[in-house]
Every structure is written in structure tokens, then in C-alpha cells.
Amino acid sequence: MHPTRVHDLDFAQLDVGREQRQGLPEVVYGPGKTPAQIRAITAQLLQHNAGPVLVSRVDAETAADVLDDVPGGSYDVTAGLLVWRPAAPNGFALTVVSAGTSDGPVAQEAAAVARAVGLSVTTVNDVGVAGLQRVLRVQEQLRDSDAVVVVAGMEGALASVVGGLVGCPVIAVPVSTGYGASLAGVTALLAMHASCAAGITVVNIDSGFGAAMAAHRLAWARSRRT
Amino acid sequence: MHPTRVHDLDFAQLDVGREQRQGLPEVVYGPGKTPAQIRAITAQLLQHNAGPVLVSRVDAETAADVLDDVPGGSYDVTAGLLVWRPAAPNGFALTVVSAGTSDGPVAQEAAAVARAVGLSVTTVNDVGVAGLQRVLRVQEQLRDSDAVVVVAGMEGALASVVGGLVGCPVIAVPVSTGYGASLAGVTALLAMHASCAAGITVVNIDSGFGAAMAAHRLAWARSRRT
Amino acid sequence: MHPTRVHDLDFAQLDVGREQRQGLPEVVYGPGKTPAQIRAITAQLLQHNAGPVLVSRVDAETAADVLDDVPGGSYDVTAGLLVWRPAAPNGFALTVVSAGTSDGPVAQEAAAVARAVGLSVTTVNDVGVAGLQRVLRVQEQLRDSDAVVVVAGMEGALASVVGGLVGCPVIAVPVSTGYGASLAGVTALLAMHASCAAGITVVNIDSGFGAAMAAHRLAWARSRRT
Amino acid sequence: MHPTRVHDLDFAQLDVGREQRQGLPEVVYGPGKTPAQIRAITAQLLQHNAGPVLVSRVDAETAADVLDDVPGGSYDVTAGLLVWRPAAPNGFALTVVSAGTSDGPVAQEAAAVARAVGLSVTTVNDVGVAGLQRVLRVQEQLRDSDAVVVVAGMEGALASVVGGLVGCPVIAVPVSTGYGASLAGVTALLAMHASCAAGITVVNIDSGFGAAMAAHRLAWARSRRT
Amino acid sequence: MHPTRVHDLDFAQLDVGREQRQGLPEVVYGPGKTPAQIRAITAQLLQHNAGPVLVSRVDAETAADVLDDVPGGSYDVTAGLLVWRPAAPNGFALTVVSAGTSDGPVAQEAAAVARAVGLSVTTVNDVGVAGLQRVLRVQEQLRDSDAVVVVAGMEGALASVVGGLVGCPVIAVPVSTGYGASLAGVTALLAMHASCAAGITVVNIDSGFGAAMAAHRLAWARSRRT
Amino acid sequence: MHPTRVHDLDFAQLDVGREQRQGLPEVVYGPGKTPAQIRAITAQLLQHNAGPVLVSRVDAETAADVLDDVPGGSYDVTAGLLVWRPAAPNGFALTVVSAGTSDGPVAQEAAAVARAVGLSVTTVNDVGVAGLQRVLRVQEQLRDSDAVVVVAGMEGALASVVGGLVGCPVIAVPVSTGYGASLAGVTALLAMHASCAAGITVVNIDSGFGAAMAAHRLAWARSRRT
């Protein structure tokens, strides 16, 4: 197990070898951690790693508290994301499309995380399939992307439509918007898996973060070959 | 309860007043009934009613057996439908669109039942959203319909797309095709309900019959006013 | 794609061609949008469209805020609905029946949206099947309707009963009232789909809006023919 | 634990005290047992008990095999029920109503078991709520019953309607008929629990046996007091 | 439909014939109704009926408000129940047993409603099956009952145990206590239906009211015969 | 990773270090493997390991085929288990209790696997809680066990009752017997997890094998200390 360095904080075992082993930045999941824990973790990651350090789903108050103690970071309030040492742009063209205005925060998380790890991100909002011309008029832009992240709640049909328009990788993010039969995103997740468009992949409900990291894997793998 | 005539066959209580009360033909659900029961029921319905008599989901052998005994009917093998005294065409233009070739039998049931009760049916097959141009090139035909039945399994996204193209009533039929996350049609049913297109209505999984009867209600209600 | 005009607000892509393309009014879904977003959207819709503009599920405070900025609208507090330029009555007779007093708000949304788009709406409340004479004594009124919306939580049995009484279209709305086995409306939704009455259609849980728009499609399609 | 006699057959521990302890006959559940096991169990029950002995859900071949070896019993092929020493009628008037012809076998099991334990059973078939006059015309008969068993698949609405017509105990049996949203009887089970009619009770899906035994408890408890 | 009197309050259609038709008292479900609505309904019920009038699941403030306006009632704070004109005791011996202390409120609702409609109620608390001797030492008391209501959350096993001890009717109430795999009472509901004890019946999750009304049906039906 | 020997069969990577690393015997899951694959795997395991080798869920024909080629094994037809080199008895007293006769095959698998790995197994059949005296009369035997495996389908209540009677480890196995609300064992699994008896553990549905291996872990861990 080649870079197996672990830094022990007692309440947490930091996998400080992941950056070298996998090319993946460390992303700390904020909920359930105290500001003190977040401060301790980020300070250690900044010391033992060289790349970007991110904390996701942090509210403004915690963010301010942490930034006071661990300077040099920035906070994106819509995405709830803290970032230190963002990566330099690597030229990978990612488009994040969302179906409705209520899918905005998840799309924002995807875009912000992706930018922090070096991708070149374009966002296209509110192009749900009930008004098909909205997605059709951006289809060339979608086709020119290296990958497309599709963020959609309700029935998630935008993923199938985009999957049929482009040949590049499509990463679908089901969103927990909608009510009743939406079942808090489970319907969109199942529908995206049952999609008639071939080769679509899916990440967890509301996981803009997961989609961005999946896109990062694409970019990282490509960068090794070229 | 205005026409409340019931004909008692012991194992069944025939609602022979429904035709007069609701303008609805009697449709016998075949599964679970013996040929003898189907023969007895249809003979009585033909005697006590004046309009079409239908038996759905009947296999070829049972159909032949029943037709021997209750002459004058015809059998549609793909739809599994027995029909006596089909209604005269009433000019209501119904289009039945299906997303994939495996949705065929359900679309066929919808079309055959609708024709038997007097609707003018056009069918459009295999226009799933993974190749969007297929549905777009028939959009004018869809817009000219009095109602559209959308038959789709997998993620059922065609219902949302059609719902966004036409202003007339859209009746969506989820189909139990697909595997895994399709959950035998439950995913399509939920997705159609969570659709971002306004005013779509949904019937039971695989119920081409239900969609046709819903369309018949539209035609019947209109015919009363004009 | 005949009227494909899109108005770009950055956070939203307004489908300003829908009214012409589908005869459907624009209905903005309120939850998750800021008052500023609602103001911007409605102002644009009023400018680019000619028909009714609606915002659903808005609380009183947001409504007052928006109306200050975008005058000429009215607010229905029970339905949580904002309406500008309601359509002139088109003579389509819609009856909205509800099973219990707790189904009231959903029935109200259905009725208010339907009136705003020009339907002639009659409401009948609290006629659940546990006291069958309540629905039986209004059956003639139901039969004279052009369509019936049935709003019911718990087991949703009223949809089956009404479906057996009338020949016109029946649009069933499951409601998330009840507790335990009601499963927040999922039981009623499934039960309405499994109904023994032929040709009932169903919309999403609590979607009075969806039922009204489905009824509007009926009225619009009829008006084209006559 | 007052009569605690157990007869040990190694593969089974016969609770031969149940009859005395609870007034309940022994009912052996057939599926999964070999004819030899059924023969051994019934022979012992006949020897150690004085009342009826029943074996449920037995096919014709097994029944013939068992009856050869354990004489004196009779077999009801529709109900799949073997009975020895049926109880004398005790005057408890039970009505078993079913919603559709496909609910027949479950209704039959309920009726046959109930008769074997001494109840006076009347059956009413095919009175589903889509043709309401069918159940309304037998309402006096239902009201005169000591208890009513309602057997219904699909959406199970008949239970709510009967529950609103009669004051006596109503035991609802969901049936696994129907397709799609019927979910093999789960929808009917949930709907019967969510019923708007007060004081309905429910037994397991397809359990005509369970309903009959629940009715037997009613009759037994009453007989102790009078 | 013999006594079909309905009193129209516009927002509610009071089924004032139910008392005479079914022997069932009127029980108003409190949640979702304003104090004004409750006052109007109870006043009318007291005027048009002769028996008990109940309002369930009412908080203390609403109760005080209503009692001010509609005097003569009493309020049980633990059960959340308002009662006017409780019925005279009819001698029907009902035992309400609960498995744990957290099942208390549901057991209380069952007991309070049952007493209000005239049953003689004994309660036995906290006799869950993990300490079997607790239920065994009250088994004679259970056996002497006319019916037993079993209130249990978690896995609901007490229903099976009681069902095996007594011959009288057993009405099981699943409770939404517990966490994780308890699934808010769904597990107990399913387990009670799958019970190995014959003839147990089940009502909705947390429905102490439903159990009491089911017991009332038993008592009412018996009283007609004796 | 101390003993990390892997034997590569191309279609399978045999973990031949498991016996030494964990003290666990190799148990091959039969379904989905060809007789040729089973022969190859068992031959290799017998060569590279020293302890028992088992193949589970094998039908009689496959068993005969394999035993021809890999001699020295024995086949238990009820459990569907092939065993080579069974372990010498280690004195760990395991009792396997089952609730009903249809739980037999799963109980048999548990007992047969446990015996093959050296446990001293006693079986007690058909002691479901509907006849409580059956389990009560064996309670001393249960208390004297080192561990108890409880095998139960339907509602699985026997696990709670046994959990309240004994202080030793209780391993519950839900069984997929029963119908309707049993949901193929899911209800029993959930109910066992929601059990009111403290410290019960649960294994997968129908996994007599899993329960036996869990018991083996208990015996193995104890043997290390004594």
C-alpha cells in the first residue's frame, strides 16, 4: 500500500497519503464536527499535504470561526464550502447543468468544488425538459465539454435528455427537491439509473460534492496520460 | 342512484346499468376467470347492454373457446383483447406514443381498447428521449391530437417531454419493462408523478386499458356538450 | 419546435413561448425562490406573455412583498396563490370534491388555480365514503360536470366511488393527511392507481395545482374543437 | 399457564391444550409439510382434542393421500381445506363479502374455515364499489350480521364503504390480486388501515383463514357470556 | 340507505344519521381543524344526536377554548380527548395491555375512548415479552376479558403472545415508538399481521381510537343479540 | 496482513490463509457455481488447508458429482451441505431453536454447519410463541447453552421471548416463510432488530450458515482464552 501515512488526531485518523496515492484532495465533511475539530483537521492537512484542502457543508458562523484560526482560506456561502490552496486550472472543461432553480444549491456545490480542484467550470441553470428548447439551444456547448454534470430533482428526466445529446461522460446528481412522489430524491435517483440513455453514471442524492470529485477523477486520469 | 340495474350471476354481479349511467362500456378483466365465467358474463352483457363489450388480457386459447360460444366478437392477439360490437368512430383524435419497442404490448392494449370504444387512434412507436429528434419530428402530430397517451417504461422521461410539447391532455402509462432500478414499473410511475411538466395525469403500471378508458371519458364528456 | 422563445434571467430561463405553444399559463412554483427572484420572474412573464401569471405555495409575507413590487395581482391566502390577469371564464364545469375537512387546503389550491385559468369551479367538501349518503346526494351534480377532481387522503376510496358514479374525466389527488399506514399520501396514491373504477387518472400527492392544470388541458383541448 | 399439554412429534410440538385453553381449534398450515407430517399431526390432534381439526392450503393430491390414512375428513377443493369433526352451528351470523370475482378463493377460504368452526356463513360476491348499487342493495343483510368479513384486492375500498354502512365488527382481508400499484396486496392492506371508517380491523394479505379465526374469537367470546 | 340525514356546515357535511344507522358515536378527528370548526361541529352533533360526542387528539389550549363555548364536556389531557355525554357502562369487559411505558399515550387513548362509549376498561401497563412473567401473571385476567387490546411498538411481539394465551378477540395496535428498524411503527404493523397466533386483528399505527371503536363494534353487536 | 496466501484459480482467488488468520473454515457458497468449479475449489482447499471444508446449498445431483471426484466428504441432504474433514467436537454447547416446522431447513443448515465446525448442537423444533408453554418447558435447557440460535419466520417473536429468558448470546435468523405481510423475511428481520430484548444479534434472512459461523466465532474466541 504505497503511501500509507496516517496522522493520528485521536478523534480522527487523517489519511495524509491520499493526495499522493490517488491525486485526490482531502475534503472534510463538515456536518457533525465541532469548529475545533475542523480547525485541527484542516491545520494538519495543510501541513502534511501540498494541494487543496476543502471543508463542505459548513454554515457561515462555523466558517468564520475556522478561518480566524486557520487563515488563508476562502468561503463560498451558497455552496457552504471552505477552500484553502485551490488548484491551478488544468483545462478540463466541465459543464454543470441544472433542471430548475431549486436545484441551485446542489449545482453550486458541484461547481465550487470542481473549481477548487482545478476544473474549468461553466454553469447552465434552469433548463428542465418541460421547455425542451432551453436545453436544445445550449446543446453545442454541452457537446464541447469534457464532461457534463446534470443536477435534477423531481423526475430527473434531464439526465436522459442530456445523455442522448452528448458523447462525453455524464454524471447525474439526483436532488431532493419536489414533494410527494419525489420521495426526497429517491425517485430521481432510481429514474436516472433506469435511464434509456446509455452510459450515464449517477452519484448520491444532493451530492454536488460527489459529482465534482467524479469529474476530478476524469481530469486526473487524463492528465496522467498526456 | 339512477340506473341501478344489477344482473346476478352468483359468482358475479353484473353492473348492467353502467353503460347508461356513465356511458362506459363494460370491460371484463380476464385473468382469474374461467372460460365458462367469461362466456356467461359476456353473453349477459351483450343481452342487457347495447354498446361494446370487451374482455381484456385473454390468451388465444381462451379467446377461441369464448368466441365459439359467444359469436360475433373478434380477437386482437397482440393486445389480448376480445371485442363485440365495437363503437362507431366518434372523431376524437387520440395519439398513443411509446418510448421503446418493449413498451409495445401496453401501447397496443391502449390503442385496441380505445378503437373499440370509438376513438380515432394514431400510434407512434419507439420515440424515447435518448434520441430526442424522434419525438421532435412528430411534435406537430402530437399537438394536433385531442389527447396523447404516453407509454414508457424505464425512467418514463418521455411523459415529461411530451407534457412540455403539447397543450392537450396527457395520460401517462408507466410500463414494467427494464430491470434493476426500474423496480417493475414503480420507478416510472413515481417519476411520471414527480414530472416537471404541468398537468400530466398517470394511470396504473402496464394499464393500457386504463389509459384508453381515461381517454374515453374525455371523448364522452366532450360529446355531451357538442 | 415552433414557439421557442426563452428569456434568460441567469438564475432562470423563462419559457415565454409556452403560452403560445401549449396554451398553458405560466405557473411559478414558489418554495425555494427568494421574493426578489419571484418579482423578477413574474415581471418578465407579465411583459412577455398575455395570459394569466400564477405563483403557487407562497406565504402571506412573501405575497405582500411581491405584490408591492409587481402590482395588479391578488392573493388567495388559503390556497397560497398569487394571480395576475386571471383568465375570463370559459364555461368548462369543474367540480372539486374532497373527502374530509383536512383535505381542504389541497382542494382549495385546485379550485383557485382552476378559476384563475378560466374554469367554472364548484366545490363539494367532506363527502368521504364512511358516510356514503353524503356523496350520493350530490351525484347528479357530479354527473353534470365536465370533469371531477377528487381530493382525498387516508385510503383515497372516494376516487373509486366517484369513478363508478360518473362518466366524465376523474382526476384524483392523493393527500398527505392521515397518519401511520397513510405513509404521507403514498398509500392513497397507490390505492387510486389500483382502483377498481375504470379510467381514473391520478396526479402527484397534494398537487391541487397539478389537478387544476390537468383540467385546464381538458378545457383547452375542447375549446380548440368547438 | 393453565392447560399446558404439549405432544412431542420431534419435528413438531403439538399444542394440544389450545382447544381447552382458548377454545380455538387446531389449524395446521399445509405448505412446507410433507403428507407424512400432515398425517402424523392430524392423527395426534384427533386423538388428543375433541373439536374440529383443519389443514389449510392443501392441494388435491396431498388431500387424497392424507384422507386415505386419516379417515373421516372432507376436502373443499376451492378453499384447499381439509376438515375433520366440523363444529355444530352456533348461530353466529357471519357475512363474507368480496369485491371482485378474483377475490373468490380467499373469500372461499374464509367461509369454509368459518363454517368448520361452527359459524353460520352467508357469502356475497362481486360487490366492488365501482358499481355502488351492488353493495347498497345488500346493506340490510350486512346490517343484520353479527360480523362482516370484507375480502378485497386492488385498492380495497369496499372495506371503507362497508365500515360506513354497518355497526357490527368488520374484518378486512386485503387480497393480492391486481397488478402494478397493487403491490401484491400491500396497497390494499395499507389502505384498509388508513380507512376513514372507524373501527375496521385488518388481517394479513390473502388470509381468509385469519379472518375466519378472528370471527371465531368473536363467536366464542360471546358464547361464554350467554 | 336507511337513516341518511346529513347536516351541512359548508366546510363539513355532518353524518348525523350514523348514530342511528350504525350505533357508532360521532368522533371528530381534531388535527387540522380550527377551534371554531370544532365548536361548530360538536354543537351540531350534540343537537342532532343523543349519544356521546368525542373529539380526539386535541391539545389543552384548544380543549379549553372549545369547552368554554360548548359546555358540559370533559377533557382527558393524557389521551387528548374531549367527551360530551359519555355512554352508560354496558358491561363489556375490555382489557388494554401495553408493552412498554412509551406505549402509554396510545393505550390511554384506547382506554379513554372505550370508556366514553360505555365499555368497562381495565389497563395493564409495561408487560413486554422481554420479561415474560409480567404478562403471564395477568393471564387469567386477560382470559376473563370480552376482548383485549394489545398496544405495542418496537417489534410488537406482545400481540402474538397474548393471541396465544386468550380465546377472545385480540385487537393489536402497532405504536410508532422505537428507532431505526422500528420504522415509525411499520415494523410492528407488519409483524402483527405476520403473527403466528391465529385470528389476531390489527388497526392503524398509534390508533388507540381505532382499537376502541373496533371494541365498541363488538360490544354493540353483542348487545343487539342479548 | 499476516497470512496472506492466495491461490489463484483464475475464476476464483482462494483465500487459503483464512483458516490460519481467522480460525475460520472455508465455506463455499454453492449456487451459481458449476460442479467443475466446486470440484476445483474444494480440491485446492483440502490441499492448502488443514481444517473442515464445506460447500453450502448444493443439490443432491451436484453433491454426488462432486463427491465422485473429491472423495472423503459427506452430504446432508436436508441442509444441502457437503462436508470434508469435520472438526472434532470442542464442547461449545449451541442450541438451535425454531419457531415452526417450516423453519426446519434453515435450522437444519445452522445445525449441520455448526456441527461440521466442531460445536455440540442440540435442536428444539416448533416452539413458536403462540403456544408459549412449548418454549417455557425448555427454558432451562436454553439457559444452560453457551449460545442460542433462534430461527423464526413470520413475525419472528420467538427471538424476543428467548432473549428475555437467557443471558447467553442469542443469534436470531429471520426466515422467509409466511406470506403477505411477512415480505419474504424482511418483516422478521426488522422485528428482530426492533426487539425489546437487549443484546440480541441478527444475521441475514434464511442464513442458517451465517448463524452457525457467528456461533463458531464465539467458540473460537473462547478457546483462545482457555
Added chain:
Amino acid sequence: MHPTRVHDLDFAQLDVGREQRQGLPEVVYGPGKTPAQIRAITAQLLQHNAGPVLVSRVDAETAADVLDDVPGGSYDVTAGLLVWRPAAPNGFALTVVSAGTSDGPVAQEAAAVARAVGLSVTTVNDVGVAGLQRVLRVQEQLRDSDAVVVVAGMEGALASVVGGLVGCPVIAVPVSTGYGASLAGVTALLAMHASCAAGITVVNIDSGFGAAMAAHRLAWARSRRT
């Protein structure tokens, strides 16, 4: 039923014989009980039993209230646990491993309860499988344990990995952390049951208490033999 002493508090029936009968301490489940009830129960348990008395899931305020009245106990704020008369260490080596920092509170409950009943507990935090070297570097420690409790939310994969590393008993606790597809712990529960590692057992979601009691059963059963 050998020690069947019950102490009756009216709202609760204390099973004061459990300690003697099963060697299990009394653990009171705090939620839903008033401080007065907790005070009464603990006072009685301390009087009638000799071993540890525990109250789980108590907030700080209630704890302070109870400790004022029932002195001699201590409160663990992270675990939410009240303990009186903790047991002397019995030498049973339990390791509690958790996958992530958000699994902390459940791991804490497991550790605190286990220590209170006499086990020697070591905790290892944050060794999730996404950084496999973290769990691999503690594998010898895990192997030297008498039992391992694995606490994991999300997909629960740590249970399978640990199950493949050690031969001693593994008790898996699914945790309700995570979002979307985690389904509040249900996914982890199901995944742990479907684990490819043989002989893992599972307790209820978030039940650190249940895992500790399962471990106590192991220790108690062993102590009887040695």
C-alpha cells in the same frame, strides 16, 4: 420461570428478576419517560438488584435532576448515559471501532455501556475503508480482542473488512449518518446483513447500547464456564 419477581410501579412493571435470571443489568430507555418516572424506576432497581443500573439517552438537564434525587450515579454527557454501581472489570477485551468521526456518539454509547457492565474497552476511531491503511495498521489489536464492535454509517463497509480480518465475534452497528441513499441507516443495516464476510452479526441502527449488551452476553456466558 425461575426468578420471576416483578415490582409494580403501576406505569411500569419492573423485571427485578432479570439480573439473577439472565445476568443482565437493568437498562432503562430514557426517551419518553419523565424525570419523575426515571427517578422512581432507578430507585427501585437499586433497591431490588445488586448490580449496575443504567439509564440511556438522557439529556444533561434530566440527568442532573435525577442524580439530585438518586445519588451515587455518574453521567457521561457524550454517551447520554447515567450509571449507578458500575460492574468491576471482568477482563473481557472489547474493541469498538468506528468508521468516521460522525459515528462517534454511537461508538461512545457502546463503549460507555460496555464499561459500565464490566468489559475492558478499547476504542479506535475514524478507520473507514476509503483509507484502508488506517484499519490495517490496527489489525493485530483487533485480532487480539475477545470481540469487536464495528460502528459505521453510510455504506457500512467497515464491517465486512473487519469481518475478514479477525476470527473473533464481530457485532456491527449501522449508524444513521450520511444523507440521500443512506436512508437514515437502513442502507448500512441491509449492507451489513448482506456482507460477504461470514458470521458477522448485526444490531439495530444507532444502537450502541444493543451492541454493548450483545458483548456483555458473550462475556457473561464465558464467565460461567471458566
Added chain:
Amino acid sequence: MHPTRVHDLDFAQLDVGREQRQGLPEVVYGPGKTPAQIRAITAQLLQHNAGPVLVSRVDAETAADVLDDVPGGSYDVTAGLLVWRPAAPNGFALTVVSAGTSDGPVAQEAAAVARAVGLSVTTVNDVGVAGLQRVLRVQEQLRDSDAVVVVAGMEGALASVVGGLVGCPVIAVPVSTGYGASLAGVTALLAMHASCAAGITVVNIDSGFGAAMAAHRLAWARSRRT
């Protein structure tokens, strides 16, 4: 919509522009289509397209029938795949790893489809996490891949482990093997989504085809840039 050519076969609308529009080969889903339909579709695709033509999930008999009529193809019996004009290798290194021998057919479908569209595929079988050294000894090979497809049933933990070892894209395929809590692959699907390893993507249950097409999208997008 740039290449929007559709070829109309009446029962199917062939999207013959997909190859040019998306770089995706046409893959025909075999189940539910007659040999005649497959012959017609493949003949047209071969004529109108230039790249590979595939038919998935075809049995041997149908394959032989089709190949007779449409020569030049080959059939992979394990994958059930028909291929005409396989693509030339494009140098994209894909590794397909599977957790157990019963995941074989799905892994085979992934590998066969991927090879047919030009990827260089290596397969690694039976490296489930219960014997961790099996996957660890191939970790360098995994790290050198351009992408990894992880095929796993049961609890699907292999996806999390691989996701933590490599930095390249990971496409997880849940498999419907296992029993009980595996829920026909739903548990693995949910667990893979809830995975603690960042940036894993998931395709539908058993969809080796979907995983291969997702990998093809990666290769195609890369080839455009280099």
C-alpha cells in the same frame, strides 16, 4: 440538433445519427424483441452506420438465428452479446474487477461490450473484501488503469475499497446476487451511493453494459482532446 437522421422501421425508429452525434455505437437491447425484429434492426444499423453494432442479452438460439441472416457477427455466449464490426483498440486501459464468482456474468458483459467498442480490458475476478489481500495484491494494476469498473453484489463494499485505492474514475455496478437482505441488488446500489470513498459513480443493477458504455464515454471524450 445536428445529425438527426432517423430510420423508420415502423415498430422502431432507428437513431442512425447517434454514432456521428455522440460517438456512441448502437447497442440493441435484446429482451422482448423477436429474432425478426433484431435482424431488421441490425441490418439497418450496419447499412446506415460505420462503427460497431451490438445486441445485448441474447440467448444462443436467437443469436444463431440472427447470425444466419445477418452474417459477419460473432457471439459471446457468456456475455450473451452479438457483435458486428468491433472497433479497433484505442489504447484506453480499463480494468474490470469483480467481488465474487457469482458476479461473473455481469463482469463478462462489461468486458465484452467494452472490448467491442475498442477499449483494452483486463479482468480481475473474485477479489471480495472478506479476504482483503486479494485486492491489495492487484492494487498497482488498478492504479495503472485509465478507469476501473467494480462489479459487486451482496453489500458491494469492494467499490468503496477500490475507490480508496485508486485516483482514476471508478464505475460501480451493483449485482443482483445474494439473498435476503441483498434485495436483488438494491442494497448494493444504495450502499455504493452511500460510499465513504469520494467520487465513485454508479450504474444500474446488473448493467455491465451500462458500465462499459460509461467507460466508452471516458475514452471517447479523451480521444477528442489528444
